[in-house]
Amino acid sequence: MRPARFTLHRPASLHEALALKACLGDAATFHAGGTELLVALKARVLEYDHVIDIKPLEELRGIRQLDDGGLRIGALCTHHLIANDPLVRQHLPGYAHLSEHVANIRVRVAGTLGGVLCFAEPHADAPTMLCALDARLVLASTRGQRVVPSRAFHLGEFSTAREDDELLAAIEIPPQRPGDRSAYRSFGHTERPAVGVAAVWCPQGPQRLHLWVGAIAAVPTALVRTEEAARSLSPGASFEVAWRALEPVVSAEAEQLTAHDDLHGSADYKRHLVTVLAKRVLEECLK
Numbered sequence: 001m002r003p004a005r006f007t008l009h010r011p012a013s014l015h016e017a018l019a020l021k022a023c024l025g026d027a028a029t030f031h032a033g034g035t036e037l038l039v040a041l042k043a044r045v046l047e048y049d050h051v052i053d054i055k056p057l058e059e060l061r062g063i064r065q066l067d068d069g070g071l072r073i074g075a076l077c078t079h080h081l082i083a084n085d086p087l088v089r090q091h092l093p094g095y096a097h098l099s100e101h102v103a104n105i106r107v108r109v110a111g112t113l114g115g116v117l118c119f120a121e122p123h124a125d126a127p128t129m130l131c132a133l134d135a136r137l138v139l140a141s142t143r144g145q146r147v148v149p150s151r152a153f154h155l156g157e158f159s160t161a162r163e164d165d166e167l168l169a170a171i172e173i174p175p176q177r178p179g180d181r182s183a184y185r186s187f188g189h190t191e192r193p194a195v196g197v198a199a200v201w202c203p204q205g206p207q208r209l210h211l212w213v214g215a216i217a218a219v220p221t222a223l224v225r226t227e228e229a230a231r232s233l234s235p236g237a238s239f240e241v242a243w244r245a246l247e248p249v250v251s252a253e254a255e256q257l258t259a260h261d262d263l264h265g266s267a268d269y270k271r272h273l274v275t276v277l278a279k280r281v282l283e284e285c286l287k
């Protein structure tokens with residue numbers, strides 16, 4: 001099917017894009033890589049009178065290091081670009097690895113990080129990892145800028161904290177401390193993940209584990225009891241020792257996760273995958 005007719009706008013600057021959206025309201029939507037939007041428009045699941053093409057906007061591009069050592073990733077960065085970026089590979093190899101395995105090469109070269117976050121289809125990889133990394137999302141509108149923690153951004157399936165006139169400009173990831181390790185693993189039978197698990201292990205200072213599960217439910221969720229249990233691991237504990245202590249907590253917590261039987265697998269199977277994938281990411285972090 002063809003999309004319903006719409007007017008395509010090509011603003012020359014971020015300022016112009018925001019002004020257009022403020023003026024056209026919910027009759028308009030942003031177009032980045034189009035990998036989700038065009039499919040939805042063609043299927044007429046979504047219809048807009050106006051489409052604002054943000055792809056040419058330089059202000060939304062590039063990956064750079066912030067003064068505090070963190071990384072700022074422009075919302076228009078594609079998964080392919082992130083996977084191959086020297087700064088991401090150096091500071092966040094676990095995130096580079098994730099980006100290398102999103103979908104297929106056609107989706108990776110066109111699909112953007114901003115698009116996957118704003119579309120909020122739950123079967124996605126990056127949102128889970130960004131929650132574990134405690135990333136911040138920079139939203140811009142004609143009213144100014146505001147920053148929303150990634151952990152508070154997704155509100156439900158296809159629902160986010162972004163106001164209709166706001167555009168996601170960038171994603172900021174806090175600096176990693178020496179010794180910090182992060183990892184992500186997912187599994188699924190379709191092109192999208194059935195379950196994904198992200199871990200960030202910070203052994204210095206008061207040791208902390210961030211362990212997040214995604215795709216299984218509408219929004220990424222932290223395994224908070226496992227995170228709490230990880231605080232009592234002996235410093236420098238081997239993976240084998242740590243897993244002996246954490247495995248019962250992870251499995252008990254996984255058992256209680258909300259999950260549904262669907263084309264990605266049965267709810268029980270997905271809960272089982274959580275423990276399997278948690279073991280793999282923890283092994284990678286503690287090795």
Ligand SMILES: Cc1cc2nc3c(=O)[nH]c(=O)nc-3n(C[C@H](O)[C@H](O)[C@H](O)COP(=O)(O)OP(=O)(O)OC[C@H]3O[C@@H](n4cnc5c(N)ncnc54)[C@H](O)[C@@H]3O)c2cc1C
Nearest residue numbers: 030032033034035036037103111112114115116124125168
């Ligand atoms: C076949 C297939 C397989 C996939 N498999 C995976 C997978 O394995 N793992 C995974 O993580 N993802 C997967 N995806 C999702 C993929 O990551 C997204 O399609 C892609 O990143 C979306 O980016 P885009 O630039 O194409 O968004 P678009 O299609 O251009 O936009 C999507 C939505 O987000 C809005 N939007 C886009 N950018 C912004 C912005 N900066 N500010 C505000 N709103 C914005 C648009 O208005 C639109 O509503 C898959 C997608 C497809 C089609």
